[in-house]
Amino acid sequence: MGGYLSYNQLPxxxxxxFIIRKAVIVTPxxxxxxxxxxxxxxxRIESAVQMMQEVKRIESVSKQGYSEVTVxxxxxxxxxxxxxxxVWDILRRKMADxxxxxxxxxxxxxxxxxxxxxxxxxxxxxxxxxxxxxxxxYVDQLSKxxxxxxxxxxxxxxxxxxxxxxxxxxxxxLAHFGIGIQQVYQxxxxxxxxxxxxxxxxxxxxxxxxPQRSVTEFSDLKNLQIGLGADNTVLRLSxxxxxxxxxxxxxxxxxxxNGQRAIGLGISNVRDGNVVNMGKAVDARLQALxxxxxxxxxxxxxxxxxxxxxxxxxxxxxxxxxxxxxVFAVLLLFMGLRVGMIIxxxxxxxxxxxxxxxxxxxxxxxxxxxxxxxIALGMxxxxxxxxxxxxxxxxxxxxxxxxxxxxxxxxxxxxxxxGTLVGILAFSAIGLSPGDMGExxxxxxxxxxYSMLLSWLFAITxxxxxxxxFLKAPKNTDAAKPSRLTTAYSSLxxxxxxxRALSIVTLLVILFSALGGLVxxxxxxxxxLNDLSLWWIFICHxxxxxxxxxxxxx
Numbered sequence: 001m002g003g004y005l006s007y008n009q010l011p012x013x014x015x016x017x018f019i020i021r022k023a024v025i026v027t028p029x030x031x032x033x034x035x036x037x038x039x040x041x042x043x044r045i046e047s048a049v050q051m052m053q054e055v056k057r058i059e060s061v062s063k064q065g066y067s068e069v070t071v072x073x074x075x076x077x078x079x080x081x082x083x084x085x086x087v088w089d090i091l092r093r094k095m096a097d098x099x100x101x102x103x104x105x106x107x108x109x110x111x112x113x114x115x116x117x118x119x120x121x122x123x124x125x126x127x128x129x130x131x132x133x134x135x136x137x138y139v140d141q142l143s144k145x146x147x148x149x150x151x152x153x154x155x156x157x158x159x160x161x162x163x164x165x166x167x168x169x170x171x172x173x174l175a176h177f178g179i180g181i182q183q184v185y186q187x188x189x190x191x192x193x194x195x196x197x198x199x200x201x202x203x204x205x206x207x208x209x210x211p212q213r214s215v216t217e218f219s220d221l222k223n224l225q226i227g228l229g230a231d232n233t234v235l236r237l238s239x240x241x242x243x244x245x246x247x248x249x250x251x252x253x254x255x256x257x258n259g260q261r262a263i264g265l266g267i268s269n270v271r272d273g274n275v276v277n278m279g280k281a282v283d284a285r286l287q288a289l290x291x292x293x294x295x296x297x298x299x300x301x302x303x304x305x306x307x308x309x310x311x312x313x314x315x316x317x318x319x320x321x322x323x324x325x326x327v328f329a330v331l332l333l334f335m336g337l338r339v340g341m342i343i344x345x346x347x348x349x350x351x352x353x354x355x356x357x358x359x360x361x362x363x364x365x366x367x368x369x370x371x372x373x374x375i376a377l378g379m380x381x382x383x384x385x386x387x388x389x390x391x392x393x394x395x396x397x398x399x400x401x402x403x404x405x406x407x408x409x410x411x412x413x414x415x416x417x418x419g420t421l422v423g424i425l426a427f428s429a430i431g432l433s434p435g436d437m438g439e440x441x442x443x444x445x446x447x448x449x450y451s452m453l454l455s456w457l458f459a460i461t462x463x464x465x466x467x468x469x470f471l472k473a474p475k476n477t478d479a480a481k482p483s484r485l486t487t488a489y490s491s492l493x494x495x496x497x498x499x500r501a502l503s504i505v506t507l508l509v510i511l512f513s514a515l516g517g518l519v520x521x522x523x524x525x526x527x528x529l530n531d532l533s534l535w536w537i538f539i540c541h542x543x544x545x546x547x548x549x550x551x552x553x554x
Contacts, residue, residue: 002352002353002356003351003352003353003355003356004352006352006355006356006358006359007355007365009359010274010355010358010359010363010364010365011273011274011275011362011364011365012274012275012276012309012310012313012364012365012366013275013309013364013365013366014305014308014309014312014366014367015366015367015368015440016364016366016367016368016369016440016441016442016443017271017364018436018439018440019078019079019080019081019084019439021056021072021073021074021075021078021084022070022071022072022073022113023070023071023073023088023091023111023112023113024068024069024070024071024111024112024113025045025049025067025068025069025070025071025091025095025109025110025111025112026066026067026068026109026110026112027041027042027045027066027067027068027069027102027106027107027108027109027110028065028066028067028106028107029041029065029066029067029103029105029106029107030065030105031065031105032064032065032105032106033064034062034063034064035062037062037063037064037065037066037067038060038062038067040102040103040106041062041067041102041103041106042060042062042067042069044098044101044102045060045067045069045095045098045109046058046060046069047098048094048095048097048098049069049071049091049094051094052087052090052091052094053077054073054074054077054078054087054090055071055072055073055074056072056073056074057071057072058070058071058072071091073087075434075435075439076434081271088111088113091111091113092111095109095111096109118268118305119156119266119267119268119303119305120267120268120269120275120278120279120305120306121266121267121278121279121282121301121303121304121305121306122264122265122266122267122301122302122303122304123264123265123267123299123300123301123302124255124257124262124263124264124265124299124300124302125138125139125142125262125263125264125265125297125298125299125300126257126258126260126261126262126297126298126300127294127296127297127298128260128296129296130294130296130297132161132247132261133161133163134294135261135263135297136157136160136161136163136263138293138294138297139157139160139263139265140157140160141292142265142289142293143155143156143157143265145285145289146265146267146282146285146286149278149281149282149285150278150281151269151270151273151274151275151277151278151281152267152268152269152270152278152281152282153268153269153270153271153273154267154268155265155266155267155268156265156266156268157263157264157265157266158253158255158263158264158265158266159251159253159254159255159262159263159264160263161247161248161251161263162247162248162251162252163245163246163247164245164246164247164248165218165221165243165244165245166242166243166244166245166246167188167237167241167242167243168241168242168244169181169184169240169241170240170241170242173239173240173241174240177235177239177240179226179227179235179240183226183227184226184237184240184241187224187225187226187227188224218245221237221243222236222237222238222243223236223237223238224236224237226239226240257300257302262300264302267282275305275306275309276306276309276310276313278306279304279305279306279307279310280306282306286299312367313365313366313370316365316367316370316371316374317370319374320351320370320373320374320377323374323377324344324347324348324351324377327344327347327377327378327381328340328344328347331343331344331381331385332344335385335388335389338470338471338472339388339389339392339471341470342384342388342463342466342467342470342471343381343384343385343388343463345466346381346384346455346458346459346462346463346466347377347380347381347384349458349462350380350451350454350455350458351373351380351451353450353451353454353458354373354447354450354451354454357450357454358447358450361446361450363443363446363447364443366443368440368441368443368444369443369444369447371444372443372444372445372447372448372451373447373451375444375448376447376448376451376452379423379452379455380451380452380455381455382419382455383416383419383420383455383456383458383459383460383463384455384458384459384463386412386416386459387408387409387412387416387459387460387463387464387467388463388467388471390408390411390412391404391405391408391464391467391468391471392467392471394407394408395471395472401468401471402468405464405467405468408464409460409464412460413460416456416459416460417456420452420453420455420456423448423452424445424448424449424452424453427444427445427448427449428445430442430444430445431443431444431445431446431449432445
């Protein structure tokens with residue numbers, strides 16, 4: 001029951017989560033050349049970043065009017081998301097200090113460290129016959145509704161139109177009325193400033209006085225008073241400029257779906273959440289909001305990770321169940337009904353216990369962790385087989401049931417533990433690797449560690465108890481005549497133990513011969529692949545199929 005509940009509560013992903021320890025520092029410097037940006041902005045930012053001991057690598061790109069510095073953090077300083085956020089806070093404080101050293105007109109410095117969110121769900125919204133503004137309003141409202149769904153971390157719009165107000169000032173009109181361009185800029189800047197004119201003491205309460213803004217709508221902007229003309233006439237913004245509302249041209253991003261203008265809607269799930277449950281909750285919310293969607297607008301799913309993860313996890317679980325069934329069938333065929341039932345039950349108990357520990361240790365169900373269960377499946381039954389077979393052999397010799405069980409456990413407990421540890425340490429290089437491989441595939445080692453330790457624990461506790469309760473010695477206890485295979489193996493084993501030195505030398509010769517053959521075969525294989533690739537590229541060049549080699553060799 002605990003394993004089943006853990007299976008339902010475990011987070012589900014298609015691939016393991018990993019931490020991206022990079023941030024991009026962007027600094028605009030309008031009007032400066034690439035060399036000026038490098039000398040006056042990029043170098044100073046790099047110097048400030050190099051003062052941090054957490055930094056592993058720095059890369060920079062200086063363009064005309066634009067500086068971009070990429071910072072990578074050492075893993076030992078950011079093993080968790082919480083530690084990484086503390087490093088980003090230190091980086092931002094360093095950038096705040098570096099801002100004072102930058103030349104006038106540059107900045108502000110922007111630190112972008114938000115690379116970890118992946119859109120688990122992505123939709124394209126189209127609306128034939130609707131304006132850009134109408135399409136944007138609907139998608140914006142939909143994103144706000146979906147952000148409230150349990151399991152959703154955030155929503156984002158892609159290729160949304162950027163609405164702007166364009167003010168095209170006429171130089172001829174400015175000269176005619178005797179107004180400078182700086183005066184117009186100052187008036188426009190003051191409209192965006194919010195100031196307090198003072199406060200009034202009323203009934204013991206101090207109430208702030210906020211002047212009413214003269215521009216509250218787009219039409220008010222045209223009537224904005226700029227100054228006085230030569231004949232003391234009040235000049236409005238529309239007298240000297242053309243004021244229009246439109247969208248950024250050219251747009252920063254465009255998106256089309258089946259030839260129609262579209263806006264993308266991305267949805268990311270919370271960290272350590274179940275993307276499958278989140279996808280179901282979003283789908284239910286979309287069904288509830290179906291009546292609010294205008295007729296003619298369509299919501300097209302582009303990528304639904306919840307469905308792909310559900311299919312991937314289901315496929316792995318099916319493979320796991322098939323592997324359990326195969327192991328169980330083999331045990332029944334070669335070990336007998338009672339022993340096979342005992343070992344099969346212990347195997348299921350081990351898998352269930354592993355799922356419980358995965359829930360406690362926050363190991364999600366994904367390709368690596370489920371693959372680890374399948375890899376360890378053949379090793380999980382070894383300990384139980386040794387114990388149950390030892391008990392069965394002693395019972396066949398006529399020993400007392402309790403004496404046989406106790407003797408087998410005492411004689412196998414530490415050898416089985418040593419063999420289990422050897423099997424675990426074979427995968428330790430993956431789980432204990434300090435690099436990206438250990439972070440991505442580390443769950444392989446930990447799942448094998450937990451499952452094999454549980455198999456040893458159940459082999460010396462649950463398996464002896466079941467053997468005591470259910471195993472029975474055959475009625476005919478006479479020693480059976482050994483088979484030819486057993487006789488041949490016994491003779492070979494006696495010869496090896498008798499000629500130990502010759503056996504060791506023979507094994508060493510075989511080992512080094514295999515290593516030499518491996519080196520030789522790898523060279524031949526690489527040369528063959530190179531010859532084939534050159535031949536294929538030559539044929540494709542003659543046929544003028546330039547993209548064929550890349551497509552096939554990938």
